[in-house]
Amino acid sequence: MRFFSADKKTIIVGLFVLVMLLSLGALAACQPPDEHDGGTGRDEIVSSLTFADSFGQTDLPNPGRIIENSGDFIYAMDWLAFYRISEETAFEISDGYAGGIESIFREFSGLRDLTELADVYPLSLGREYYNDYKIITLTLRPTDIADKEPDIIDTSAEFILPFDYNPNLNKRASDYDSFAIMSAARSVAVTTGEQLWYVAEHGYNPVPTAGSAAEKIYREAKDVLRRIVSDDMTDYEKLKAIYNFLTCEVRYDRATADDGGGEAYRAQCYYLEGVFFNRFAVCDGKAKAYCLLAAMEGIEAVRVTDFNDDFQGHSYNYVNLDGKWYLSCATYGSAEMNFGDEENPDVKIVPQYNMFLTSLDTSLGDGWTYDSGMFPEIKAAVETEPFDYWAFTAINVSGNLQNLVISSADGLAAVLEAVESQKQTLINTMVEFRLEGEQTVDKIYDIISAEFEEYDVFLVQSRPLDSGIYGVIFCRAG
Numbered sequence: 001m002r003f004f005s006a007d008k009k010t011i012i013v014g015l016f017v018l019v020m021l022l023s024l025g026a027l028a029a030c031q032p033p034d035e036h037d038g039g040t041g042r043d044e045i046v047s048s049l050t051f052a053d054s055f056g057q058t059d060l061p062n063p064g065r066i067i068e069n070s071g072d073f074i075y076a077m078d079w080l081a082f083y084r085i086s087e088e089t090a091f092e093i094s095d096g097y098a099g100g101i102e103s104i105f106r107e108f109s110g111l112r113d114l115t116e117l118a119d120v121y122p123l124s125l126g127r128e129y130y131n132d133y134k135i136i137t138l139t140l141r142p143t144d145i146a147d148k149e150p151d152i153i154d155t156s157a158e159f160i161l162p163f164d165y166n167p168n169l170n171k172r173a174s175d176y177d178s179f180a181i182m183s184a185a186r187s188v189a190v191t192t193g194e195q196l197w198y199v200a201e202h203g204y205n206p207v208p209t210a211g212s213a214a215e216k217i218y219r220e221a222k223d224v225l226r227r228i229v230s231d232d233m234t235d236y237e238k239l240k241a242i243y244n245f246l247t248c249e250v251r252y253d254r255a256t257a258d259d260g261g262g263e264a265y266r267a268q269c270y271y272l273e274g275v276f277f278n279r280f281a282v283c284d285g286k287a288k289a290y291c292l293l294a295a296m297e298g299i300e301a302v303r304v305t306d307f308n309d310d311f312q313g314h315s316y317n318y319v320n321l322d323g324k325w326y327l328s329c330a331t332y333g334s335a336e337m338n339f340g341d342e343e344n345p346d347v348k349i350v351p352q353y354n355m356f357l358t359s360l361d362t363s364l365g366d367g368w369t370y371d372s373g374m375f376p377e378i379k380a381a382v383e384t385e386p387f388d389y390w391a392f393t394a395i396n397v398s399g400n401l402q403n404l405v406i407s408s409a410d411g412l413a414a415v416l417e418a419v420e421s422q423k424q425t426l427i428n429t430m431v432e433f434r435l436e437g438e439q440t441v442d443k444i445y446d447i448i449s450a451e452f453e454e455y456d457v458f459l460v461q462s463r464p465l466d467s468g469i470y471g472v473i474f475c476r477a478g
Contacts, residue, residue, distance in 0.1 A: 180298030357387035407437030
């Protein structure tokens with residue numbers, strides 16, 4: 001009876017204490033259970049997940065259970081894409097790595113843009129166990145890629161070839177198979193073109209499955225190298241031949257690049273299929289082929305991707321020549337030029353060496369920043385000065401070696417005559433040179449066109465415009 005007669009303040013306080021106790025009990029029930037308390041703790045969660053290491057060893061090294069850094073994270077995503085694993089796969093994030101991550105989702109999103117294979121597939125991040133246990137899951141949704149052939153391949157534009165590129169060298173036998181890549185310490189089975197170039201880029205020996213797309217592509221790639229490369233070439237000469245193949249024999253699929261529709265990822269131009277089956281590709285197909293061909297000859301090359309301020313993507317390469325890294329872009333290594341007029345166009349595909357072995361500060365200037373976040377260690381090592389092709393290239397002129405640094409029209413004419421004597425004809429041939437003399441370009445053109453009157457002669461200027469780099473192009477007269 002006295003309890004009920006207590007004053008209101010006492011009753012309210014008592015109720016408040018009771019409510020607080022009940023609330024605390026409810027909160028305690030909502031807390032993650034101790035991992036050893038027999039509830040749905042860490043052990044039970046771990047046992048319910050499929051971790052990467054449970055797949056066992058694969059030809060391409062298994063990424064393992066624990067992700068220690070951003071490189072491991074990128075590799076884990078690419079490994080899933082390489083084997084097209086659709087099962088939700090779990091990984092642990094090490095404490096050291098997790099300590100520097102502000103948001104696991106932002107980390108995932110940023111690193112996904114730096115992947116080499118996974119960026120073409122839908123890939124989702126599971127993070128429900130991350131805050132408590134530093135466990136994530138990745139789920140890949142494999143889709144069909146590289147299965148859409150081009151509707152039309154316009155071959156009307158002729159290629160202009162550099163005077164020092166021989167597309168039919170053919171010094172290797174048709175069954176030549178002693179490619180440098182085959183001496184790699186580890187072999188990896190491949191069935192797709194994506195697997196093929198990725199394995200080659202990472203220094204493994206690709207072993208295509210019989211009847212696979214990879215086998216057909218690899219056969220085509222071998223035939224290309226048998227045709228354009230010889231065993232007595234230096235690495236520089238091999239790399240130049242590969243660059244010339246990509247700039248002078250593979251057309252740019254502008255229609256697909258401009259379209260960029262919802263299923264663009266299926267178009268062959270983005271893959272090795274575009275280069276080796278169709279000779280019709282965009283930057284990504286060329287960059288992947290560059291990796292494969294260089295690796296087959298024992299030359300290190302990697303593919304990188306980048307986006308400009310307008311969110312337009314671009315792919316290019318870093319290549320290692322004699323221990324020095326250069327940027328090389330086979331896409332902007334050639335351009336379409338109209339040698340006619342609007343009513344009677346005469347479009348030709350013209351190569352240029354200004355994008356062969358260059359620095360991050362390329363001749364394109366602001367056209368592309370070439371500021372990819374991929375392979376940062378290699379990027380930091382890229383040479384600050386381009387390789388000087390014009391000073392390095394020597395031609396036998398009347399028993400004396402002459403480079404392509406020219407000071408007069410007479411000197412240029414002598415070089416051109418020597419080239420003509422070696423090739424028999426200069427039709428659809430280009431000779432680049434760097435002008436370092438007093439004579440004007442107009443004066444040089446007048447002299448050269450008069451001396452080689454059996455051709456239609458054109459003089460084009462390369463970027464950057466202050467470099468003094470020009471090209472003399474010879475076409476069939478009339």
